[in-house]
Amino acid sequence: MVMDKISISTLGKFVGEEVTVKGWLYNKRSSGKIKFIVLRDGSGYLQCIYFKGNVSPEIFELADKLGQESSIAVTGKVKEEKRAPGGYELDATGLEVINEAIDYPITLKEHGTEFLMDHxxxxxxxxxxxxxxxxxxxxxxxxxxxxxxxxxxxxxxxxxxxxxxxxxxxxxxxxxxxxxxxxxxxxxxxxxxxxxxxxxxxxxxxxxxxxxxxxxxxxxxxxxxxxxxxxxxxxxxxxxxxxxxxxxxxxxxxxxxxxxxxxxxxxxxxxxxxxxxxxxxxxxxxxxxxxxxxxxxxxxxxxxxxxxxxxxxxxxxxxxxxxxxxxxxxxxxxxxxxxxxxxxxxxxxxxxxxxxxxxxxxxxxxxxxxxxxxxxxxxxxxxxxxxxxxxxxxxxxxxxxxxxxxxxxxxxxxxxxxxxxxxxxxxxxxxxx
RNA sequence: UCCGCGAUAGCUCAAUGGUGGAGCAUUCGGCUGUUAACCGAAGGGUUGCAAGUUCGAGUCUUGCUCGCGGAGCCA
Incomplete structure (x- = not known):
């Protein structure tokens, strides 16, 4: 059963279940046929895994293209994973774009205070x-x-x-x-x-x-x-x-x-x-x-x-x-x-x-x-x-x-x-x- | 209001008075476990504004604008 409106901080209660989590793309990394999307929803951070063989080519492509801070809904099975920040990971099967963010100005690298205060x-x-x-x-x-x-x-x-x-x-x-x-x-x-x-x-x-x-x-x-x-x-x-x-x-x-x-x-x-x-x-x-x-x-x-x-x-x-x-x-x-x-x-x-x-x-x-x-x-x-x-x-x-x-x-x-x-x-x- | 420091690519920073570069971001390519991932390539600039010195100014001088830190004042 697909559940709705689950916050990341409560994911521990859903291990083994398929859930949908809504939030923003905080960061992403990729390695060929595997993509990592880190989702944030204000309550925590969730690493979502997209394996090329597990999802449609369209979704795999989407996971690669989306920019930082795009708002998205991810669907997948929750599992415990020590390597993931937060301790849980989503074996993702679905990815829905709510709003695509293009060229988000604040990166994860250093910024000066004037720039940060302007933003x-x-x-x-x-x-x-x-x-x-x-x-x-x-x-x-x-x-x-x-x-x-x-x-x-x-x-x-x-x-x-x-x-x-x-x-x-x-x-x-x-x-x-x-x-x-x-x-x-x-x-x-x-x-x-x-x-x-x-x-x-x-x-x-x-x-x-x-x-x-x-x-x-x-x-x-x-x-x-x-x-x-x-x-x-x-x-x-x-x-x-x-x-x-x-x-x-x-x-x-x-x-x-x-x-x-x-x-x-x-x-x-x-x-x-x-x-x-x-x-x-x-x-x-x-x-x-x-x-x-x-x-x-x-x-x-x-x-x-x-x-x-x-x-x-x-x-x-x-x-x-x-x-x-x-x-x-x-x-x-x-x-x-x-x-x-x-x-x-x-x-x-x-x-x-x-x-x-x-x-x-x-x-x-x-x-x-x-x-x-x-x-x-x-x-x-x-x-x-x-x-x-x-x-x-x-x-x-x-x-x-x-x-x-x-x-x-x-x-x-x-x-x-x-x-x-x-x-x-x-x-x-x-x-x- | 006073004192000091600064302004170079979208961001963070380099560049002895002599052809303005790097990392990140973006775009393209590669990689089946990444942790601000990594590797390769490409695009990206009126060096805050105005004047001056000089054969030549990002670099030196003056003024201005904006920002940062501190003083005073206070929580």
Whole structure:
């Protein structure tokens, strides 16, 4: 019996049976009277064998002519075969062309990034990109599972906002009817704080936008961020949550995505070490590390990318750096009651030079202190009136953090550039495809 | 915005100021177990654009365009 719509990943259940599998021609090889067609369908790869004596001359000819990425339906008997990639092979008898692809631009050989980025819509079909997309999906699912299982409520913040959330970054702006200008959000955090006062524990998970002209392997203009916010959590609670969260995400991915990590040739020995407790150091201790390594660093400055790498190299797992100078951090962060020059902030620096993957803090919950901070930063009070209300009606200590999805994918996959972590990256000089 | 590097065949790259080549892809031929298969052959070029130096420029000079990496900013 010929069966229909079988994905390659489930072929093990059909050994000895004749099946039809639909997909795309990934690669082909031939040796006279035998042709090998490697079919991919998104779930895996299947080597199909066409022997000259077993099929009609027309089909044998067709198997020879078809170009890479032609969409086809292959029919044949499934058998186990150690020599075949994936472990199974199709003793093919049938070949039906759905659409013939002529001169597919991306070959299995090397290509430069500019060419690949111009063909990003096709590049996604490559085995490495498929592996990255699957790991990204698994990370997203792990993130949601983690918070859902802990009683958090997902709350979607607005993407169009009336003003800067943090008052620092350059934002994308767009006309908004009679109300003037609107801006694409750079963070859902302020709204998450409102949500935490309503629901106790919330997280936002959505796209965020920065119009900074950043031109590095760690930056996108459009990226996804997950931001938990918890009422009654102080900075230490926040760090406890962050390390448990990171451990869960990393351990889930390395235990469930072994095939994909192998495709990416990711050495997972360092990822396996991501277990609680993560090292916690203060900004002051971080400065000491920099000075010990010969960096001419002035207390009060923010840590640069190179500084972060030096600090994270001192540890073999992510390191939490807490209590930064308040001057380099956002206005909404609570001051350290033991030293008002410090903010109750925490950044988590990923190892292997991947830099900051988490930034968070305990929020300022005192009305007067927050108002003064808004005024000192010359932010428009009227835009933050609702935010101040949260401190007027039943204010409580609360904390949260944001994790950059793409930086996390980049780190876990061991990529050298963030542009491969998102299907269609948006960067300063690229908005197509 | 600043600093550095680069642009040669569809792709990845060679070419001392002196007749622009190779591998892959494509087309044709060969091979009954290939693993980015292999072997043989063919087609394929306004060397990013514009000007200059020179007997002669892919190569040297200037400007421009585009890209890449880094800084700042941040996740």
């Amino acid at each position: 990003r819509h096709l590049w996604l079909r490559s085995s490495k990109q498929v592996a990255i997309l699957k790991i990204r999906h698994r990370i997203v699912k792990a993130i949601r599972d983690f918070f859902d299982n802990k009683g958090f409520t997902l709350m979607d913040p607005p993407i169009l906002t009336p003003a800067a959330c943090e008052g620092t970054s350059t934002l994308f702006e767009t006309p908004y009817f009679d109300l003037g200008k609107a801006y694409l959000t750079q963070s859902g955090q302020l709204y998450a704080e409102a949500g935490a006062m309503a629901l106790g524990k919330v997280y936002t998970f959505g796209p965020t936008f920065r119009a900074e002209k950043s031109k590095t392997r760690r930056h996108l203009t459009e990226f996804w961020m997950v931001e938990p916010e918890v009422a009654f959590n102080d900075l230490n609670d926040n760090m406890d949550l962050a390390e448990e969260f990171l451990e869960y995400v990393v351990q889930t991915v390395i235990s469930e995505m072994t095939e994909e990590l192998k495709v990416l040739e990711r050495d997972t020995t360092k990822l396996q070490k991501v277990k609680r407790p993560l090292p916690r150091i203060s900004y002051d201790e971080a400065v000491e590390i920099l000075k010990k390594n010969g960096v001419d660093f002035e207390w009060g400055n923010d840590l640069g990318g190179a500084d972060e790498t030096i600090i994270s190299n001192e540890f073999d797992m992510p390191v939490m750096v807490h209590r930064y100078p308040s001057a380099v951090k956002a206005f909404y962060m609570k001051r350290d009651p033991e030293n008002p020059k410090l903010a109750l902030a925490v950044d988590v620096l990923a190892p292997e030079g991947y830099g900051e993957v988490i930034g968070g803090s305990q929020r300022e919950d005192d009305f007067d202190a927050l108002l003064k901070r808004i005024e000192d930063n010359e932010l428009p009070r009227e835009a933050f009136e609702w935010y101040l209300d949260l401190r007027k009606y039943g204010s409580v200590p609360h904390s949260g953090f944001g994790l950059g999805l793409e930086r996390t994918v980049s780190w876990i996959c061991g990529l050298d550039h963030i542009r491969e972590t998102i299907p269609f990256p948006r960067m300063i000089y690229r908005i197509t495809p």
